[in-house]
Amino acid sequence: MRCDQLYVAGLGTWLPPAEPVAEAVARGDVDEAAARRSGMRSVTVCQDDAPAPAEMAVRAAGLALRRAGTDGSDVRMLLHASLYDQGNALWGTASYVQRRSVRAGCPALEVRQVSNGGMAALLLASAVLAQGGGEVLLTTADRFCPPGFDRWRSDPGTVYADGGTAMLLSAGGGFARVRSLAVVSDPELEGMHREGDPFGEARTAPAGVLDLEAHKKRYVARAGMSFSVARVTAGQRDAVKEALADAGVEAADISRWVLPHFGRRRLETNCLRPLGIGADRTTWEFSSRVGHLGAGDQTAGLEHLVRSGALGPGGLCVLMGVGAGFTWSCAVVEILRVPGWTA
The missing domain is CATH 3.40.47.10 (Thiolase/Chalcone synthase)
Incomplete structure (x- = not known):
């Protein structure tokens, strides 16, 4: 699909401190051979006092909006993509991000396309902007933590990291064009x-x-x-x-x-x-x-x-x-x- 008026106006990330892989090996979180195969040097990991995923997205969104020089009043849609648990069993994560970032009365939707969620949100945003201009804010956030997820062992070959990101898309211009x-x-x-x-029945807690x-x-x-x-x-x-x-x-x-x-x-x-x-x-x-x-x-x-x-x-x-x-x-x-x- 060719995109004629799809611009990147702002970008933002919020990442917790990176933990050296050597520390994970020393703790026994991963064996040395697996760590060596991964080639990873460090991974961003939230500590106990770190913000919830939705708050990571809010912080990234605030940075993206400031960098774009806007207060978000022209945002026509907010799309929040995630892979893992967002911190509460039944609530509107996208609405929380919206309330804390743009406060506009636009639709705020969640995109559940696992690791391709950010790009799926980009696809949806392109359709919205093609039909009327304005801006669309894309956010992502995840915290891969116990007891249900082991960032080193749940998916060998990929080491999962904590953090949030945001991209402000605009039909009116930006520093980059899609x-x-x-x-x-x-x-x-x-x-x-x-x-x-x-x-099976809905799971409210991890089954291992x-x-x-x-x-x-x-x-x-x-x-x-x-x-x-x-x-x-x-x-x-x-x-x-x-x-x-x-x-x-x-x-x-x-x-x-x-x-x-x-x-x-x-x-x-x-x-x-x-x-x-x-x-x-x-x-x-x-x-x-x-x-x-x-x-x-x-x-x-x-x-x-x-x-x-x-x-x-x-x-x-x-x-x-x-x-x-x-x-x-x-x-x-x-x-x-x-x-x-x-x-």
Whole structure:
């Protein structure tokens, strides 16, 4: 999908302090071999007195709005994406973020597309802005904590991090332009994250620590490794191909790739080799110090590239996302000018 008037007006992240991987190894949270395979140097972890996920999103949103020079009065929709528990059993997380950030009477909706939630929100925002202008605020936030989640062991190959992100999109202009956006879905793979776990009554408390690796192994045993790999590879390939074509660019034109914050081995297998790019063209140096932010990897990665000066006017970057289900997304973003908040 080609995007004609979809601009990034502001970005913000709120991350707790990063904990060195060596400390997690010393505590026994992860064994040394697994930590080494991940390639991670640190991961952002909330302590007991840290804010709840919704409050992380509020802090990130406030930063994005200030950087955009707006009070949020023109926001026509707020979309909040998350992966894990938001801190209360039954409430409107998006409404909390709205009340604490924009206070506008616009729709405030939650997007539940797991790790691809931020990019799914971008897709929804593009449709809203195309039909009437204004602004849309996207937020993400997660805190991956016990007793239901083990950031090191629940999904081996990816280390889960705590934090919130925000992106203010505008039809009227910004420091960057989204030139294209593609989202591809393959529901044949949805069982990969639930295989062997029957449907049951609503759970108000975790039924043990989440073990995604066990689900994946059972799924592959039933569906076959070749089938699973082929479908995953095809989905990502199609999303990238469509986004590049709609933006009128080639892969060689892309200066930086914002990839999901996988551990190094998974990143190599799922992204670097299939795309034919080196880690130096990606956000690996940043993501290896942060970890997987659920639905927020793309926003955090883009903010890092802009703030660090890795992307200047005319520079192109790709935002890539993937989420259980499966869905893959790819957006081509062009930097128009260097925003003042990078100084």
